[in-house]
Amino acid sequence: IIHLSPPEILLGGFLGLSLLGAGLLKLPGMHHESLSWLSALFTATSAVTVTGLSVTPLSEFTLSGQAVVMILIQLGGLGFMTLAALSLVMLGQRLPMHQASLVREALNRSSSREIARLLKIITAFALTLELTGALLLAIDWVPIYGWRHGLWLSLFHSISAFNNAGFTLWPNSLLREATNPLVTSVISVLFMTGGIGFAVIGELRERRREYGWRVLLQPSRFSVQTRLVLEATVILNLLSLVVILALEWRNPGTLGGMANQGERVLAAAFTAVTPRTAGFSVIDTSAMTHASTLWTMALMFIGGGSGSTASGIKLTTFVVLLLTTRSFLRREASPSLHGRRIGDETVFKAIAVALTAILLIFTMLFALTITDPNHDFLTLAFEVVSAFGTVGLSRGLTPELSTPGQLIIIITMLLGRTGPLALGYLLATRKHHGINYARTELSIG
Amino acid sequence: IIHLSPPEILLGGFLGLSLLGAGLLKLPGMHHESLSWLSALFTATSAVTVTGLSVTPLSEFTLSGQAVVMILIQLGGLGFMTLAALSLVMLGQRLPMHQASLVREALNRSSSREIARLLKIITAFALTLELTGALLLAIDWVPIYGWRHGLWLSLFHSISAFNNAGFTLWPNSLLREATNPLVTSVISVLFMTGGIGFAVIGELRERRREYGWRVLLQPSRFSVQTRLVLEATVILNLLSLVVILALEWRNPGTLGGMANQGERVLAAAFTAVTPRTAGFSVIDTSAMTHASTLWTMALMFIGGGSGSTASGIKLTTFVVLLLTTRSFLRREASPSLHGRRIGDETVFKAIAVALTAILLIFTMLFALTITDPNHDFLTLAFEVVSAFGTVGLSRGLTPELSTPGQLIIIITMLLGRTGPLALGYLLATRKHHGINYARTELSIG
Numbered sequence: 001i002i003h004l005s006p007p008e009i010l011l012g013g014f015l016g017l018s019l020l021g022a023g024l025l026k027l028p029g030m031h032h033e034s035l036s037w038l039s040a041l042f043t044a045t046s047a048v049t050v051t052g053l054s055v056t057p058l059s060e061f062t063l064s065g066q067a068v069v070m071i072l073i074q075l076g077g078l079g080f081m082t083l084a085a086l087s088l089v090m091l092g093q094r095l096p097m098h099q100a101s102l103v104r105e106a107l108n109r110s111s112s113r114e115i116a117r118l119l120k121i122i123t124a125f126a127l128t129l130e131l132t133g134a135l136l137l138a139i140d141w142v143p144i145y146g147w148r149h150g151l152w153l154s155l156f157h158s159i160s161a162f163n164n165a166g167f168t169l170w171p172n173s174l175l176r177e178a179t180n181p182l183v184t185s186v187i188s189v190l191f192m193t194g195g196i197g198f199a200v201i202g203e204l205r206e207r208r209r210e211y212g213w214r215v216l217l218q219p220s221r222f223s224v225q226t227r228l229v230l231e232a233t234v235i236l237n238l239l240s241l242v243v244i245l246a247l248e249w250r251n252p253g254t255l256g257g258m259a260n261q262g263e264r265v266l267a268a269a270f271t272a273v274t275p276r277t278a279g280f281s282v283i284d285t286s287a288m289t290h291a292s293t294l295w296t297m298a299l300m301f302i303g304g305g306s307g308s309t310a311s312g313i314k315l316t317t318f319v320v321l322l323l324t325t326r327s328f329l330r331r332e333a334s335p336s337l338h339g340r341r342i343g344d345e346t347v348f349k350a351i352a353v354a355l356t357a358i359l360l361i362f363t364m365l366f367a368l369t370i371t372d373p374n375h376d377f378l379t380l381a382f383e384v385v386s387a388f389g390t391v392g393l394s395r396g397l398t399p400e401l402s403t404p405g406q407l408i409i410i411i412t413m414l415l416g417r418t419g420p421l422a423l424g425y426l427l428a429t430r431k432h433h434g435i436n437y438a439r440t441e442l443s444i445g
Numbered sequence: 446i447i448h449l450s451p452p453e454i455l456l457g458g459f460l461g462l463s464l465l466g467a468g469l470l471k472l473p474g475m476h477h478e479s480l481s482w483l484s485a486l487f488t489a490t491s492a493v494t495v496t497g498l499s500v501t502p503l504s505e506f507t508l509s510g511q512a513v514v515m516i517l518i519q520l521g522g523l524g525f526m527t528l529a530a531l532s533l534v535m536l537g538q539r540l541p542m543h544q545a546s547l548v549r550e551a552l553n554r555s556s557s558r559e560i561a562r563l564l565k566i567i568t569a570f571a572l573t574l575e576l577t578g579a580l581l582l583a584i585d586w587v588p589i590y591g592w593r594h595g596l597w598l599s600l601f602h603s604i605s606a607f608n609n610a611g612f613t614l615w616p617n618s619l620l621r622e623a624t625n626p627l628v629t630s631v632i633s634v635l636f637m638t639g640g641i642g643f644a645v646i647g648e649l650r651e652r653r654r655e656y657g658w659r660v661l662l663q664p665s666r667f668s669v670q671t672r673l674v675l676e677a678t679v680i681l682n683l684l685s686l687v688v689i690l691a692l693e694w695r696n697p698g699t700l701g702g703m704a705n706q707g708e709r710v711l712a713a714a715f716t717a718v719t720p721r722t723a724g725f726s727v728i729d730t731s732a733m734t735h736a737s738t739l740w741t742m743a744l745m746f747i748g749g750g751s752g753s754t755a756s757g758i759k760l761t762t763f764v765v766l767l768l769t770t771r772s773f774l775r776r777e778a779s780p781s782l783h784g785r786r787i788g789d790e791t792v793f794k795a796i797a798v799a800l801t802a803i804l805l806i807f808t809m810l811f812a813l814t815i816t817d818p819n820h821d822f823l824t825l826a827f828e829v830v831s832a833f834g835t836v837g838l839s840r841g842l843t844p845e846l847s848t849p850g851q852l853i854i855i856i857t858m859l860l861g862r863t864g865p866l867a868l869g870y871l872l873a874t875r876k877h878h879g880i881n882y883a884r885t886e887l888s889i890g
């Protein structure tokens with residue numbers, strides 16, 4: 001283990017956990033019907049990478065099988081997030097959450113005691129949130145399903161939501177809860193907290209302690225990174241709400257089919273925020289218009305905050321790309337935000353992540369059009385982007401995938417989850433050119 | 446005119462020519478049936494931007510109308526190419542073809558005599574090629590169609606091919622000539638020469654004069670830029686041939702429906718090279734498999750050489766992006782090619798062009814899914830990428846587009862043609878930051 005680089009540890013860890021999970025799920029007593037190795041591996045990988053795509057409904061697993069899935073989700077989401085951060089701390093690398101001062105502390109002193117403290121803070125925060133979420137969900141579900149089943153449903157869905165896994169124990173995601181404001185708001189708060197990243201949460205906690213709650217109205221007190229993530233989240237979610245309302249309001253297959261305007265707005269709000277990584281749905285994804293399907297794909301590609309349970313290229317990357325493009329068109333030398341010039345290194349990294357993501361998605365989609373040629377193109381493209389962003393929304397393709405198609409999605413989920421983190425590490429440790437070649441400029445465009 | 450920047454002149458010129466062309470095409474005596482303003486504008490824009498998408502078949506125009514289209518193609522292709530190069534020369538900017546020494550001469554002395562000489566060389570080269578092409582086509586077509594019509598067909602298609610316009614006077618592009626090796630090879634040579642750019646052609650001519658034809662086997666005698674474009678062209682065309690053969694060989698709608706293996710290989714070769722900007726087709730584009738359709742879209746996005754009649758992000762941009770991605774993954778400080786380190790400025794420009802292109806295509810496709818919601822998504826996406834790359838291949842959508850849909854495609858063709866050139870200029874003249882902000886780095890991925 002000493003000689004592996006963090007990206008290798010990450011990819012190896014995800015793969016190892018997926019294989020272990022598949023082995024566990026194959027055991028007798030884990031499932032009602034027979035379960036193929038491929039289905040077991042698909043389910044385990046989907047859980048470990050917190051994606052939520054599934055070829056086998058979770059209702060076909062026994063309570064033990066479902067518990068295995070839940071533990072895989074917690075290990076894959078919270079567990080790897082913590083480990084990834086720690087492995088970078090231990091290597092003395094600049095890590096995704098380097099601006100949260102609780103981590104800066106750990107970085108500076110870097111003793112095993114400090115590392116243990118960081119680990120404890122993160123875990124305690126996550127578990128508190130998950131338990132609170134479960135209790136709130138239980139208010140609704142225990143009266144309906146009884147103590148035992150109601151509590152189980154609450155715990156499973158709270159953990160699935162906080163880790164942005166998108167798995168539910170019902171066949172149609174959260175369609176049955178579409179009109180239940182308590183459930184949809186608890187689930188949304190959980191996945192938005194998990195998807196924004198500990199760096200932001202940590203800084204929010206600290207500033208709140210220093211200045212009280214009014215700090216939320218004083219954006220200049222936050223670091224550029226945190227401010228960017230918070231502002232981008234708010235703007236993107238509001239914009240998305242407007243887009244979904246405009247494009248789906250009269251669609252009888254989605255919002256148009258709902259009883260009243262309040263329900264439509266509630267469902268639209270949930271649909272607007274879920275694609276950036278959560279993957280729960282309260283409407284029929286395959287019935288959405290082409291336009292909002294494309295919009296949803298863009299959100300799935302963007303993803304959430306760095307160092308969070310989200311995948312995708314991440315909010316920071318997306319904003320840096322937009323600012324860079326704007327700076328080109330304005331003929332400025334480099335992009336800036338809130339009175340800070342964004343460094344070339346950051347611009348370079350953002351571009352590397354986006355390019356690699358686009359190449360990966362294109363390659364996997366191309367492969368999928370060969371292995372599964374008879375499906376609608378949009379459905380194939382949607383599935384690949386969903387797997388890359390470990391979102392889990394689907395237009396219904398997953399159970400119909402061919403065997404090589406399932407393997408393609410498994411690989412896409414693994415690379416989508418490891419990719420940005422690993423790439424971030426590779427970029428942080430770039431060598432300087434050994435051979436000093438003469439420089440050349442080429443004509444572009 | 447003195448106070449306009451080259452990008453403004455370019456976009457203004459394309460737009461002005463399109464409007465002028467539309468006005469001419471609306472005149473009585475230009476068309477057999479009635480012609481709407483929108484159809485006239487669409488046809489004129491498609492000709493000026495050398496795209497080749499059409500809402501009205503050219504057979505509905507009279508000989509005069511077809512002649513107007515041919516002149517618009519020549520002005521839009523050859524004319525603007527020359528002007529764009531000259532306007533940059535006159536501004537003393539580094540221009541796309543700065544490595545061809547005939548241009549270096551013009552650059553260094555920059556007298557109006559030298560500029561006139563450059564203009565003469567380019568025009569003479571283009572006209573010679575177009576006339577030779579027309580005469581070769583006439584060998585085949587005069588015996589069939591008689592002198593008058595046969596010569597007209599030859600001239601029109603030769604000019605359409607050299608300028609990569611993709612317009613034909615027949616309803617199904619070149620499907621009727623699919624099995625005619627003389628026609629397909631003359632057309633291919635014409636569009637490949639036009640699409641590789643004068644910089645490369647100029648350097649080839651000069652090296653050939655110095656060292657004779659054997660210089661073609663001595664790649665190190667060429668500049669990095671020329672070598673890159675030539676090698677990328679060869680590799681991409683061969684790879685594309687293999688892909689098309691593999692994916693379409695047994696497709697009864699395309700290659701699979703042909704009489705013998707020779708015809709299949711001939712048609713595959715043409716289909717492999719046409720998407721990078723020519724836009725002629727010898728098979729039914731809408732019958733291709735999803736996989737080769739996606740492959741074709743990638744080629745349309747890439748396009749041809751800089752400073753050529755091609756659009757798209759250009760070969761240089763594409764190769765620089767690939768090399769940059771490879772350098773990330775190898776943890777090198779910067780990409781290199783043939784023993785030369787590629788400068789940061791070049792990497793930055795390549796990324797700017799690619800990002801702007803992706804944003805443009807996404808925005809236009811999103812708009813098109815709203816204006817034309819009832820069409821297949823792949824068909825819509827294909828049309829937008831074809832318009833952006835001014836390729837002109839279509840899965841049959843063009844004549845069925847709604848009015849706002851047609852306007853979207855018109856705008857996409859104009860921006861696709863102007864975009865990379867204009868962006869190249871904007872990037873070449875970036876200001877240095879006036880306000881010296883403090884630098885910040887953000888966590889990415």
Ligand SMILES: [K+]
Binds near residue numbers: 050
């Ligand atoms: K998910």
Ligand SMILES: [K+]
Binds near residue numbers: 495610724
């Ligand atoms: K064309």
